[in-house]
Amino acid sequence: MALINPHINFNGNAEEAFRFYQSVFGGEFAQIMRFKDLASEEFPVPENEANKIMHIALPIGNNILMGNDVPEIMGRVNENENxxxxxxxxxxxxxxxxxxxxxxxxxxxxxxxxxxxxxxxxxxxxxxxxxxxxxxxxxxxxxxx
The missing domain is CATH 3.10.180.10 (2,3-Dihydroxybiphenyl 1,2-Dioxygenase, domain 1)
Known part of the structure; x- marks a missing residue:
């Protein structure tokens, strides 16, 4: 049977949020990847974006909570939207x-x-x-x- 794994976007505080979620749910991160980990000539990463989260995954039971920071070039996430x-x-x-x-x-x-x-x-x-x-x-x- 398929699993549903939520993925949420943040404006630069994904790591802080996921450390908070980890403090409640427990467990270890399955993956943390920063934008600098993908940097190359074809995919240059601005210095102010380098340490932001490109992908983070926290297993919770049989599911995985995933998220990332949205790069500034893509605009901001409206944190008050529904x-x-x-x-x-x-x-x-x-x-x-x-x-x-x-x-x-x-x-x-x-x-x-x-x-x-x-x-x-x-x-x-x-x-x-x-x-x-x-x-x-x-x-x-x-x-x-």
Missing amino acids: RSKISVSAASKEEADHLFNGLSAGGTVEYPMSDSPWGSYFGMFRDKYGIEWMIDFDSKYKGKV
Whole structure:
């Protein structure tokens, strides 16, 4: 079965954001590649872009959260736009609370963790980097998601 692996763009703070995500989810980065790693005569990289993240990947369970910094030549990412949300299905209420509390730190809670009208334990927020998250635990799907 196919896996869905979210990929998110940043304006120069991808590494900071991913270190924050790593502090909540744990694990080790599968890959960190900087723009300077691709520099060549055919692909010159300006000095102010050299250390920015070209690709970063953090395995989370069977999925991978990926991201990058958008080079200035391509314009800026609107961090307040309505991006697609990243939905995380937790294995327990405790894990849901841990992820919600960790990832929402410094962000804006849109819907606090609580029993939802559709029967799951659910919360929604925008983290301090502008990324929108939904955390969900549904005992009906425990071990199936």
